Amino acid sequence: MKAGADMKLVCLGGFGEQGRSSLYVEGRSRFLVDYGIKKVEHEGTLGELPLNHSIEPEFVLLTHAHQDHSAMLPLLVEKGFRVPVYCTLPTKELTIQLCRNWYETYRSKNLEPPYKLESVEELEKLLIPVPYNETFQPSSGTRVTFYPSGHLVGSAIVYIEDELTIAHFGDTNFGDRFNPDPFLDLEAEVGIINGSYGGAVMNSQQLRKNFLATVQSSQRTVLIPCASIGRGQEICAVLIEQETLNKPIYVAKSVLENTKKLLDFKEFLRFGAVDTLNRLLKSPRIKVIEEAHLHDLIAQGSILIGPDAMLSSQIALKIFDVIKNCAQDLVILNGYQAPGTLGRRLLDGELKGIKVRVVYSELKIHTDLEDNERIIERCLSKARLILIHHGEEPKATNLAKALKRKFPNLDIRAPHTGDEIHI
Numbered sequence: 419m420k421a422g423a424d425m426k427l428v429c430l431g432g433f434g435e436q437g438r439s440s441l442y443v444e445g446r447s448r449f450l451v452d453y454g455i456k457k458v459e460h461e462g463t464l465g466e467l468p469l470n471h472s473i474e475p476e477f478v479l480l481t482h483a484h485q486d487h488s489a490m491l492p493l494l495v496e497k498g499f500r501v502p503v504y505c506t507l508p509t510k511e512l513t514i515q516l517c518r519n520w521y522e523t524y525r526s527k528n529l530e531p532p533y534k535l536e537s538v539e540e541l542e543k544l545l546i547p548v549p550y551n552e553t554f555q556p557s558s559g560t561r562v563t564f565y566p567s568g569h570l571v572g573s574a575i576v577y578i579e580d581e582l583t584i585a586h587f588g589d590t591n592f593g594d595r596f597n598p599d600p601f602l603d604l605e606a607e608v609g610i611i612n613g614s615y616g617g618a619v620m621n622s623q624q625l626r627k628n629f630l631a632t633v634q635s636s637q638r639t640v641l642i643p644c645a646s647i648g649r650g651q652e653i654c655a656v657l658i659e660q661e662t663l664n665k666p667i668y669v670a671k672s673v674l675e676n677t678k679k680l681l682d683f684k685e686f687l688r689f690g691a692v693d694t695l696n697r698l699l700k701s702p703r704i705k706v707i708e709e710a711h712l713h714d715l716i717a718q719g720s721i722l723i724g725p726d727a728m729l730s731s732q733i734a735l736k737i738f739d740v741i742k743n744c745a746q747d748l749v750i751l752n753g754y755q756a757p758g759t760l761g762r763r764l765l766d767g768e769l770k771g772i773k774v775r776v777v778y779s780e781l782k783i784h785t786d787l788e789d790n791e792r793i794i795e796r797c798l799s800k801a802r803l804i805l806i807h808h809g810e811e812p813k814a815t816n817l818a819k820a821l822k823r824k825f826p827n828l829d830i831r832a833p834h835t836g837d838e839i840h841i
């Protein structure tokens with residue numbers, strides 16, 4: 419470590435980009451926060467790893483289960499780092515499920531997976547569930563507390579007390595339908611906040627209305643690619659609120675299974691979420707997609723919801739292949755679309771000869787500019803350093819600039835993957 423510095427932060431992934439979130443920290447202890455994948459579609463690979471840097475983590479802190487934060491952990495195990503991975507209970511269960519999915523995605527495309535299936539089982543033994551709001555000591559010099567972050571069931575803000583106090587906000591959201599709002603009664607010297615939406619303000623009510631209007635504008639079938647947990651349920655909830663929607667709703671089996679799975683974690687959900695989930699499960703308007711009847715469902719005009727979100731694989735890609743030349747059908751992309759994926763290439767107009775209409779319509783699942791301002795006012799007003807992560811450029815830099823205008827006395831930066839920061 420540099421003389422005079424208290425701590426070193428190495429941006430292994432997810433800085434100036436979205437995906438492969440990973441931060442390596444050296445202070446009194448050495449540890450990682452997250453170790454995810456970045457979706458790409460190159461020859462023979464579907465995801466990029468966090469940077470290869472000489473690391474010696476004593477433990478890992480995992481903010482939540484999404485693959486961009488968790489899915490390379492089995493590789494870490496394979497590299498010989500058999501260290502405890504602390505996370506909440508839902509994160510533990512979902513991480514194992516999503517790492518297996520990642521492995522299967524490679525298999526389904528006849529590609530060599532980046533790790534062995536046994537490494538996922540090894541990882542399972544290393545995942546240690548910790549409750550929200552209870553401080554624990556992963557090593558003698560460091561205390562850690564997980565707090566709700568409002569983004570996905572079990573998602574956490576990781577609060578670290580080492581040489582300095584660090585609040586890593588991971589993926590955070592306010593006003594989520596299923597998850598309690600982030601915990602903000604904390605103060606940190608270093609803050610890592612989410613730059614997914616750059617300097618934009620996202621009004622979730624308005625976004626839901628726009629989303630519905632887009633669905634209603636379709637002439638025949640609507641395909642909505644999405645993650646099967648989190649967004650899958652949010653989209654169903656938005657749609658069944660609209661009584662006048664005159665098309666049947668079909669979801670991938672995994673969306674239905676994960677709706678049930680969320681009910682296993684009732685104590686992690688926000689007030690009212692259990693009722694909403696039960697309503698989804700009981701609604702006669704929501705049925706499961708039977709692949710054998712896919713062509714009939716498309717011909718009759720249906721709303722089809724399922725993974726994956728970027729049209730890389732699974733049921734969404736199958737449906738896309740059927741409707742891609744049908745001008746009366748509609749694909750509604752939402753969420754982040756990584757460069758190189760089919761979803762992104764459609765949005766960028768790179769694919770010629772496709773007749774299906776493609777529209778991007780976002781539903782809010784991350785903090786926007788106003789949320790980040792609120793986080794800074796409440797938790798980081800005296801911070802020595804604030805870093806933006808989880809934002810593709812120029813969004814990360816735009817957010818840093820917008821926040822600097824509001825908080826000119828704070829050191830707010832948008833570093834890039836590969837940067838090393840001494841504090």
Ligand SMILES: [Zn+2]
Pocket residue numbers: 482484569570589
């Ligand atoms: Zn996430």
Ligand SMILES: [Zn+2]
Pocket residue numbers: 439484486487589808
């Ligand atoms: Zn993420």
